[in-house]
Amino acid sequence: IYGRDKDSEAAEAFRGLRAALSTACGHPRARSFLFTSARSGEGKSTVAVNFAASLAQQGYRTLIIDANLRAPVLDSILLEAPATAGLADYLAGECDPDAKLCQQTGLPNLFLFSAGVPRAHPGEILNEAAFARLIAESLKWFHRVVIDTPAAGRYADALPLARHADAV
Numbered sequence: 001i002y003g004r005d006k007d008s009e010a011a012e013a014f015r016g017l018r019a020a021l022s023t024a025c026g027h028p029r030a031r032s033f034l035f036t037s038a039r040s041g042e043g044k045s046t047v048a049v050n051f052a053a054s055l056a057q058q059g060y061r062t063l064i065i066d067a068n069l070r071a072p073v074l075d076s077i078l079l080e081a082p083a084t085a086g087l088a089d090y091l092a093g094e095c096d097p098d099a100k101l102c103q104q105t106g107l108p109n110l111f112l113f114s115a116g117v118p119r120a121h122p123g124e125i126l127n128e129a130a131f132a133r134l135i136a137e138s139l140k141w142f143h144r145v146v147i148d149t150p151a152a153g154r155y156a157d158a159l160p161l162a163r164h165a166d167a168v
Contacts, residue, residue, distance in 0.1 A: 009073060011017070027153075029166075031166055033146050033168075034147040034149060034158065034161060034162050034164075034165035035146065035149065036065075036149045036152040036162075037151050037153070038151060038152065038153040044148065044151070045068065045077070048147075048148040049064065049077055049078065049094050050072065051146055052064040052144075053107055053110060055143075055144045056107055056109035057107075059109065060109060060142075060144045061101065061111075061141070061142050061143045062109055062110050062142060062145070063112075063113060063138050063141075063145045063146070063149065064078070064111070064112055064113070064147075065145065065147045066086065066112065066113065066148055067087055067117040067131075067157070067161060068148050068149055069087065069088050069115050069116075069122035069123075070122050070150045070155060071150065074114065075112070075114050075115070078107075078110070079103060079114070080106075081155050083101075084113075084117075085099040085101055086116025086117070087101075087134075088117055089117055090116065090126060090130065091126060091130050091131065093130075101113055101114070113138075127162045131160075135147075145165075149161060149162075
């Protein structure tokens with residue numbers, strides 16, 4: 001992960017990605033970024049995490065949302081113990097009011113909104129209005145929001161969510 005070895009070639013590559021997306025994404029003040037890929041296994045979650053870590057390293061209070069409700073991996077990368085609630089619960093309207101949905105990671109300025117409890121048909125709970133509210137609320141508290149989604153070539157989940165991000 002980028003934040004752990006700041007002098008590596010990989011770290012420099014993610015700083016370059018951060019700079020490129022900050023200026024060339026068509027929205028000069030982009031604050032929310034959605035990552036997807038054509039196929040599963042292409043490394044988009046790794047890129048999303050490292051991009052988020054590069055933003056946090058630069059001093060931006062950054063939230064990464066695990067919107068890959070089909071194969072969530074961010075808990076295992078960023079947290080010591082899996083979250084008990086998250087995006088699936090939020091979108092399904094089944095959140096415990098006392099649930100802590102946003103968690104600080106081991107990297108300063110980087111927070112995770114986990115995928116939550118897996119559902120049998122994750123595409124059916126992707127409530128676009130609730131997701132839009134989540135992004136709007138998140139941008140009140142965070143400088144940047146990074147969203148990790150399933151592969152767009154395999155699932156339609158990323159497509160309706162993409163309209164709520166400044167850059168895809």
